Amino acid sequence: MISQLSWKIGGQQGEGVESTDRIFSTALNRLGYYLYGYRHFSSRIKGGHTNNKIRISTNPIRAISDDLDILVAFDQETIDLNAGELRPGGVVVADAKFSPVIPEGIQARLFAVPITAIAEELGTSLMKNMVASGASWALLGLPLEVFNKAVEEEFGRKGPAIVEKNVEAVKRGAEFVLEQAGGPLEEFKLEPADGTQKLFMIGNEAMGLGAIAAGCRLMSAYPITPASEIMEYLIKKLPKFGGTVVQTEDEIAAVTMAIGANYAGVRTMTASAGPGLSLMMEAIGLSGMTETPLVIVDTQRGGPSTGLPTKQEQSDINALIYGTHGEIPKVVVAPSTIEECFYDMVEGFNVAEEYQVPVIIATDLQLSLGKQSCEPLDIESVRINRGKLVTEELPQLEEHRMFKRYEFTEDGVSPRVLPGMKNGIHHVTGVEHDQEGRPSESSINRQKMMDKRMQKMDSIRVKDAVKVNAVDPSAEVLIVAMGSTGGTIEEARARLSKDGIAINHITVRQMHPFPSELIEPHLKAAKTVVVLENNATGQLANLIKQNVGYHDKIRNFLKYDGTPFLPSEVYKACKELN
Numbered sequence: 001m002i003s004q005l006s007w008k009i010g011g012q013q014g015e016g017v018e019s020t021d022r023i024f025s026t027a028l029n030r031l032g033y034y035l036y037g038y039r040h041f042s043s044r045i046k047g048g049h050t051n052n053k054i055r056i057s058t059n060p061i062r063a064i065s066d067d068l069d070i071l072v073a074f075d076q077e078t079i080d081l082n083a084g085e086l087r088p089g090g091v092v093v094a095d096a097k098f099s100p101v102i103p104e105g106i107q108a109r110l111f112a113v114p115i116t117a118i119a120e121e122l123g124t125s126l127m128k129n130m131v132a133s134g135a136s137w138a139l140l141g142l143p144l145e146v147f148n149k150a151v152e153e154e155f156g157r158k159g160p161a162i163v164e165k166n167v168e169a170v171k172r173g174a175e176f177v178l179e180q181a182g183g184p185l186e187e188f189k190l191e192p193a194d195g196t197q198k199l200f201m202i203g204n205e206a207m208g209l210g211a212i213a214a215g216c217r218l219m220s221a222y223p224i225t226p227a228s229e230i231m232e233y234l235i236k237k238l239p240k241f242g243g244t245v246v247q248t249e250d251e252i253a254a255v256t257m258a259i260g261a262n263y264a265g266v267r268t269m270t271a272s273a274g275p276g277l278s279l280m281m282e283a284i285g286l287s288g289m290t291e292t293p294l295v296i297v298d299t300q301r302g303g304p305s306t307g308l309p310t311k312q313e314q315s316d317i318n319a320l321i322y323g324t325h326g327e328i329p330k331v332v333v334a335p336s337t338i339e340e341c342f343y344d345m346v347e348g349f350n351v352a353e354e355y356q357v358p359v360i361i362a363t364d365l366q367l368s369l370g371k372q373s374c375e376p377l378d379i380e381s382v383r384i385n386r387g388k389l390v391t392e393e394l395p396q397l398e399e400h401r402m403f404k405r406y407e408f409t410e411d412g413v414s415p416r417v418l419p420g421m422k423n424g425i426h427h428v429t430g431v432e433h434d435q436e437g438r439p440s441e442s443s444i445n446r447q448k449m450m451d452k453r454m455q456k457m458d459s460i461r462v463k464d465a466v467k468v469n470a471v472d473p474s475a476e477v478l479i480v481a482m483g484s485t486g487g488t489i490e491e492a493r494a495r496l497s498k499d500g501i502a503i504n505h506i507t508v509r510q511m512h513p514f515p516s517e518l519i520e521p522h523l524k525a526a527k528t529v530v531v532l533e534n535n536a537t538g539q540l541a542n543l544i545k546q547n548v549g550y551h552d553k554i555r556n557f558l559k560y561d562g563t564p565f566l567p568s569e570v571y572k573a574c575k576e577l578n
Contacts, residue, residue: 001189001190001191002187002188002189002190002191003057003058003059003190003191004055004056004057004058004059004061004065004190005055005056005057005069005070005140005188005190006053006054006055006056006065006067006068006069006070007024007053007054007056007068007069007070007072007136008051008052008053008054008068008070008071008072008082008085009021009024009051009052009071009072009073009074009129009132009136010049010050010051010052010071010072010073010074010075010077010078010081010082011049011050011051011073011074011075011078012046012047012048012049012050012074012075013041013042013044013045013046013047013048013049013050014045014046014047015074015128015129016126016128016129017050017051017052017074017129018039018050018052019129019154020052020072020129020130020132020133021037021039021052021054022154023130023133023147023150023151023154024054024133024136024137024147024150025037025054025200025371026150026153026154026200027137027142027146027147027149027150028054028056028142029197029198029200029373030146030149030150030197031142031143031146031192031193031195032193032194032195032196032197032198033056033057033058033190033193033373034056034057034058034059034060034061034193034198034373035054035055035056035057035061035198035200035371035372035373036054036055036057036061036062036063036064036370036372036373036487037052037053037054037055037370037371037372038052038053038064038366038370038564039051039052039369039370040052040053040563041310042310043225043306043308043309043310049077049078049081051078051081051082053065053068056190058190058191058192058193058194060373061372061373061487061491062337062372062486062487062488062490062491063487063488063490063491063566063567064370064488064564064566065567066085066566066567066568067085067086067087067090068082068085068086068087068090069086069087069090069091069188070090070091070092070093070136070139070140070188071083071085071086071090071091071092071093071108072092072093072094072132072133072135072136073092073093073094073095073100074094074095074115074128074132075095075098076098076100076101078094079092079094079100079101079102079103080103083102083103083106083108084103084106086106086107086108088107088108089107089108089109089187090107090108090109091108091109091110091111091139091185091188092108092109092110092111093111093113093132093135093136093139093177094110094111094112094113094115095112095113095114095115095116095128095132096112096113096114096115096117097114097115097116097117099112100112111135111139111177111180111181113131113132113135113173113176113177113180114176115128115131115132115135115173116128118131118169118172118173118176119131119169121172122165122168122169122172123165127165127166127169128169130151130166130169130170130173131169131170131172131173132173133147133170133173134147134169134170134171134172134173134174134177135173135174135176135177136177137170137174138173138174138175138177138178138184139177139178139181139184139185139188140184140185140188140189140190141183141184141185141188141189142190144170144171144174147170148167148170151163151166151167151170152167154166198373198374199338199373199374199375199376199377200371200372200373200374201338201371201372201374202229202338202368202369202370202371202372203335203338203341203363203367203368203369203370204226204227204229204230204233204299204341204363204368204369205229205230205233206338206339206341206342206345206374206377207230207271207297207341207342207344207345207361207363208229208230208233208234208237209233209237209342209345209377210341210342210343210344210345210346211230211234211269211295211345211349212234212237212238212241212243213342213345213346213379213382214267214345214346214348214349214350214382214384215267215349215384216238216243216267216268216269216295216345216349217238217241217242217243217244217266217267217268218238218243218244218245218246218258218261218266218267218268218269219231219234219238219243219244219245219246219268219269219270219271220245220246220248220253220254220255220257220258220261220268220270221245221246221247221248221254221270221271221272222247222248222249222250222251222253222254222272222276223247224251224272224273224275224276224309225273225301225309225310226273226299226301226309226310226365226368226369227271227272227273227276227297227298227299227368229368229369230271230297230299231245231247231271250279251270251272251275251276251277251279251280252279252280252282252283254270254272254276254280255270255279255280255283255284255294255296256283256286257270258270258294258295258296259283259286259287259290259292259294262292262293262294262352263290263292263419263428264418264419265389265418265419267293267295267349267353268295269295269296269297269349270295270296270297271296271297271298271299272296272297272298272299273298273299273300273301273309274298274300274301274303274304274307274315274316274319275303275305275306277296277298277316277319277320277323278319278323280296281323281324281325282324282325284296284323284324284328284330284358285324285325285326285328285430286430287328287357287358288324288326288328288329288330288357288358288453289326289328289430289431289432289453290428290429290430291356291357291406291414291416291453292356293349293352293353293356293357293358293359294352294357294358294359295345295348295349295352295358295359295361296358296359296360296361297345297360297361297362297363298316298320298360298361298362298363299363299364299365299368300313300314300315300316300362300363300364300365300483301313301364301365302315302365302560302562303315303316308562310365311365311562311563312364312365312366312484312534312562312563312564313364313365313534313535313560313562314364314482314483314533314534314535314539314540315534315535315536315537315539315560316362317362317511317535317539317540317543318539320332320360320362320511320512321511321512321543327450327454328357328358328453329355329357329453329454329456329457329460330357330358330359330360330512331348331351331352331355331357331358331359331360331460331462331510331512331513332359332360332362332510332511332512333347333348333359333360333361333362333462333509333510333511334361334362334363334482334483334508334509334510334511335361335363335367335483335509336367336467336482336483336484336485336486336507336509337367337374337486337487338367338372338374339374339375339377340464340509341361341363341367342377343377343463344361344462344509345361346382346383347462347463348361349384350383350384350385350387351460351462353385353386353387353389354385354386354387354388354413355387355413355456355460356387356388356413356414356416356456357456362483362511363483363484364483364484364534366483366484366564367483367484370484387413387416388413388414388415388416389416389417389418390415390416390417390421390424393422393423394417394421394422394423394424395423396423397423397425401436402425402426402427402436402437402438403417403423403424403425403426403436404426404435404436405417405426405427405428405435405436405437406433406434406435406436406437406449406452407435408435408448408452409452411455411456411459412451412452412453412454412455412456413456414435414452427439432445432446432449433449434449457513460510460513461510461515461518462509462510464509465509465510465515465518466506466507466508466509466510466515466518466519466522467486467506467507467509468506468522469486469489469490469493469505469506469507470490470493470503470504470505471504471522472502472503472504474502475502475503475504475526476502476526476527476528477502477503477504477526477527477528477529477530477574477577477578478503478504478505478506478522478523478525478526478528478529478530479493479503479504479505479506479530479531479532479570479574480505480506480507480508480519480522480529480530480531480532480540480541480544481505481507481508481531481532481533481540482507482508482509482511482533482540483534484564485532485533485534485564485565486505486507488564488565488566488567488570489505489532489565489570490505491567491570492567492568492569492570492571492574493505493570493574495567495571496571496574496575499575501574501575501578503574504522504525504526506519506522508540508544511540511543514543514547514548516547516548519544519548520548523544523548523549523550523553524550526553527553528553528555528577529544529550529553529554529555530555530556530557530573530574530577531544531554531555531556531557532557532558532565532570533556533557533558533559534558534559534560534564534565535558535560536558536560537558538556538558541554541556555577557570557573
């Protein structure tokens with residue numbers, strides 16, 4: 001028996017690849033397995049090759065696998081593009097309709113199943129995904145009743161007749177392949193899982209849930225890959241908590257609506273990707289100047305322009321930090337796990353109100369859309385901090401005076417009131433202003449106001465601003481990274497440890513203001529610092545050089561072909577350093 005296995009299904013978009021993956025992984029989750037998924041899809045609604053890969057394990061996992069055990073193919077293109085991942089002895093379950101052929105040099109066993117023909121016998125070729133699922137599930141020797149339960153839940157809203165036909169499709173696929181194979185394949189038989197169903201979600205869903213827990217009651221947004229699932233999730237969930245989602249006409253409207261709603265006292269967010277973030281830059285400056293809380297999620301993808309909208313990249317770092325005109329205080333945080341996506345949303349809303357600044361939560365496509373098992377979320381630990389929001393009655397104002405909304409204070413954070421509060425009247429403008437908000441071009445006032453706003457940056461440190469994954473005094477190499485790469489690095493590090501090679505690893509989670517004092521000791525202790533990131537110019541490495549130094553120690557490890565790092569790639573790169 002084996003402790004883990006990798007399964008992939010591929011075909012043309014619109015053939016049911018996504019729903020097959022969803023049902024397959026849901027059934028595995030019911031059995032208690034840990035899962036980690038990766039979606040490869042084209043930037044079009046229908047057509048173009050797509051595949052979904054699931055890694056299944058009896059132990060926690062946070063990375064895609066280097067190789068592949070079972071490939072389910074709806075067309076020859078799927079075999080041609082993905083067969084190279086198959087390990088020797090791997091299996092291909094393919095539709096006999098296209099006369100599948102395994103490329104020369106690939107040591108894999110082929111099961112040609114009349115997937116489409118069986119589905120058509122049952123009434124429609126649309127059910128071919130269930131035939132294929134039944135075939136691959138049966139090869140693993142897993143209980144069919146668990147899979148059928150997932151099928152019932154997927155198609156239950158369409159009525160019992162549709163459920164019955166899909167269950168029959170699963171059964172027919174299982175029976176055909178088992179007859180071909182002579183029963184389940186012993187080499188692919190998984191060790192039993194612990195039976196405990198895990199939380200299983202994508203990062204976008206975790207961020208949506210985190211926003212709800214943080215008290216967010218309005219999301220204004222415009223759809224864009226890979227951020228749209230946040231909006232889709234909140235459309236379903238926010239009304240249950242008295243909130244709503246507004247789909248705006250563009251990203252400019254989305255961010256300005258969020259600023260207005262936050263000014264009115266409603267915790268509001270927006271979410272986008274690189275192109276949308278570019279459109280929001282002027283308004284982010286308005287948030288900084290008016291000291292209005294604002295929370296934005298940026299789900300990084302391949303750029304520039306439309307670029308690779310459905311592929312992995314971490315190339316927005318410079319834009320996140322330096323994109324706005326002028327100088328304003330802002331916070332940029334990059335979660336690295338599904339759990340952190342949840343907790344960082346809560347902290348993001350708190351920081352935005354405590355310091356009255358824009359907060360950007362930066363994920364990447366793999367973290368945003370990669371579905372994976374995660375630890376139970378501690379809802380009870382959530383605390384709401386609204387900062388210096390004034391709730392008690394304000395004193396009567398002197399004649400011709402207004403509330404000092406932008407009062408000079410020791411920490412740079414001024415008291416904040418909501419519109420309509422008695423004696424809280426003040427002026428709000430995007431131009432430079434005095435303590436009451438009146439426009440001012442005084443050079444003395446300008447310097448004091450700039451100092452007041454920028455002073456906030458001195459004390460902002462989010463929880464686990466630098467996440468220390470491994471510190472071994474004997475290690476000479478330190479890997480520094482961000483976002484979804486953490487699990488991949490940890491897996492490679494475990495392999496290196498078996499080879500007697502010690503590697504240290506830290507994750508930078510607070511990108512701005514940069515936590516130099518937390519990173520510096522790790523850089524100082526290392527002989528070589530490898531900065532691993534999905535971009536072409538080493539943006540994180542440059543950020544470290546700019547804020548901490550150690551230029552002579554830093555080596556770039558870059559990948560910008562649209563695919564995530566594999567554990568084997570990190571392993572090989574580190575092996576070559578020793």
